[in-house]
Amino acid sequence: MDTNKRKKNILISLTFIFSLGIIMIFAVTIGPANVSFSQAANIIGSKIPFINNISDLSNVKNSQETIILQVRLPRIILSALTGMALAAVGTTFQGLLKNPMADPYIIGVSSGSALGASLAIVTGVSISIGYFMVPFAAFIGALISIFTVYNIARIGNKIPVYNLLLSGVALSSFLSAFTSLLMILNSNETSQILYWMLGSFSGKTWEHVRIAFPFITLGILSLYFFSRELNLLLFGESTAQNLGINVEKTKKLLLVLGSFTVASAVAVSGTIGFVGLIVPHSMRLIVGSDHRILIPVASLAGGIFMVFTDTIARTVLSPTEIPVGIITALFGAPFFIYLLKTKKTIGS
C-alpha cells in the first residue's frame, strides 16, 4: 500500500471503531428504563481504567447503573462480538472458497450447532445440569459437524474447495433432518428450538461475554494475520502457491480458525443468519477486496450492524422480543440490494 492509501485505510478503520463505540453507547440508552447518552457514557466510563477519574456519577441512579451494567451492556457487547465474528469469518470463507455465496455456516456450523442445542433443549439437560448446557452442546455440535465435513472433503493431504462446499451442503441437510425430527417429536420445545435457531441475545450475561470474548477476539486477530494469504488465494490456489504461499496448510489453518471463531459465536447467540454473508460483500463494495483492510472493516461493520439490529429486536415490539435473525434479514437484505444496484460491481 502506498502512503496515501495506508493513511486512508487507517482513517477508515478509526471511523468504524468510533462508530461502533458510539452506537454501543446509544444502544445502551435505548430501552424501557430512561437513561441519557451522557449518563450512559459516564456509567460505562466509570468502569474503564484511566478514564474512570473523569466520569461523573453524581446524577445517576443506582437502578440505572444496574440496568446499564448488568442487563444492557453485556448483551450489547456480546452482540457486537458476535457480529464481528460472523462478518470476519464470512469474509474469510468467501475469500478462501472463492465463492460469493459462502457464509460462516457453509461448512456445517449452523446445522451441527442447531442439532446440539436442540438435543440439549429436548433432553432437558439445560434445566437439570446447568444454564450453559445449551451453548456447550451447540459448540460441540458445531465442532463435530466441521470435523466431519473436513474429513469427507479431504483427499489425501488436500482439501479441494468444491468437495468442501458440497460435503458441507450434504451434511447440513442430514443434520437438519434430525433437528426437524426432534422438533416434530417434541412439540413443547419447538418454539424454544426455533427461537434459538433464529438467534437472540435475550438474557445474556457477563458470563456469556467472558466465555465468548477470548475465542472471538483471538479468532478475528488470527484471521487478520492471514489477510495477505487470503488476497493471493482469490487469484487461485496455483497462483497463491507460485507467489510463495503454502496453500494447503493455509487453507486448513483458516478453516479451523474460522470454524472455531464462528462456533464460539453461535454457541452464545444461536445461528443468526445473513450477517456473515452480506456485511463482507457490502464492505467489499466500499473498501475493495484487499483483506488487510477488508477484514478489520467488515468485522467492525458486522459489530455495528448486529448492535443496531439487536436494539431493534428488543425494542420494536417491547416488551415482546423478536429473534434478531429476523431483523438482520429484514433490514440487511434491502440494504444489500440497494448497494448491489448502486455499485453494480460485486465480482465480475
Added chain:
Amino acid sequence: MNYHIKMNNLNFGYSEKKILDDISITIQKGTFLSIIGPNGSGKSTLLKNIAKNLEPQSGEIWLETLDLLKLPPVELAKKMAVVPQTFQIDFPFTAMETVLMGRTPFLKRFQSETEKDFTLAKWAMELTNTWHLKDRSVTEVSGGELQRIIVARALTQEPKIILLDEPTAHLDIQHQMELLELLESLNKTTGLTVVTVLHDLNLASQFSEEVIMMKDGKIFASGKTSEVLNAENIRAVYEMEVLLAENPLNQKFNIIPLARSKNINIENKNIKIHIICGGGTGIYLIDRLQQLGYRLSAGVLNIGDSDWSKGKKAGIKIIEEAPFAKISEKTINNNLEAIFTSDLVVVTPIPFGMGNLPNLEMALSGAEKGKKVIIIKNNDPLLNQDFTNGKAKDILEKMETSGAEYVENYFDFFEYLESHFKERL
C-alpha cells in the same frame, strides 16, 4: 553446473492415466526454451510440475543445487515466477495491487511494501505496457490486458527463471510479438531463463533458442530450435505436412502448414522413383516420398544445389555433376541407368535452360522405353518459363505422346501414386 532446472525420470498421472512418462530434461541457465506439442501431449502438465503446482508420483527436479520438490513455496517464489494459462478473478483488485502481490515472497507478514517494491511494480508495468491501467480493477480489464498485468506481476518477483503457459493465447498479434520480444530482451540482457509452452510453431521458431517437442507424455525431441523443428519431427508429432521456409530477414524460418499427413505404406519399399528436380523444387518431394517408404534416386543435380544437399542428407542415390558444369557423357549414362531401373520418373516444376535440358531429354528416353513419367505442372509463371527457345516444349510434347502424364501439383502427384500403385500391390 550450468543447468538451471534438471528433471530426472519424472512420472505424473491421475489415477489410471499417465500424463508424463519418465521425463528427463535439462534446462540451461539463460536459455529461451519453448515446449511444444499437440493438445494432450503433456506440455502444460510438465510446466506445472516444474512450477510445483502438481506433485509428481516419482522422479526428481533440481533447481540448481536445490531439491525443488522439497523447497518451501516462498523460497521457490523468490527464484521462479509463473504465468498461468487461464486466469479468472472475480474480486475487484486494482492492477497496481495485483502487480504488487509479486513482492509477497520478499515481505514479512505485517511489513508494508517499500519504495523499492513500488519502483519494481512501476518498472514491470511500464515494460508490459500496463502502467495506464494501474487504478483499473482487474475484473474490468480485457483478457489481453489482464494477461499482461499477470506478466508484470511475475516480473515484479525479479525471477531468475520464468515459466509461461501459452502466454500468447489471449493476445492479439501485436501484443503476442510485444510480449515475446520483451521476454527475448530480458533473456538477452539479464540472462533470465525463459521456459514457455507455445502453440504457435512459428513463434517458437522465431524466439526460442531451444525446443522441447512432446508427444503422448514423452519427450519426442529436444535441442536447438533448428534441429528439433523440422518437417520430419512435425509430421511425426502433429501428423501434419509442413514446409520450412527460410526467413532471410532474421535467419530463422517460417513453418507453413500444408496438409494432414497420410498413412505410410510399408509396401512402397518395392517401388523405385527417379526424381528430376533442382533449385529446391525437390525438397518436399524427397522428404515425403522417403517418409512414405519409396526407394529414390535423383539427378542429374549439380553439387551444392539445394535439392542436392537435401538428397544427400536424406541419403538417397544422387547422380551428380560439378557446380555450373555441363553434364558429362558419363553422368548421362549413370542417370539413364537410374531412370531405366526405376518404376516411375517424376519431373518437378523447374525452369529448363540449356544446362539442364539433358535431364529432360533423358526423361524422354525413359518415356520412349515405356517408363511412366509424371510431370508436375505448376502455375507459377516464372517456373514455367522456357529458356531453351522452345526445345524443352518440343521434348515435353514428345514425352506426352510417349505416355507421360501431367499432374497439377504435388498433392495430385501423391494421389496419383496412391491410386496407381494400389492396383499393383
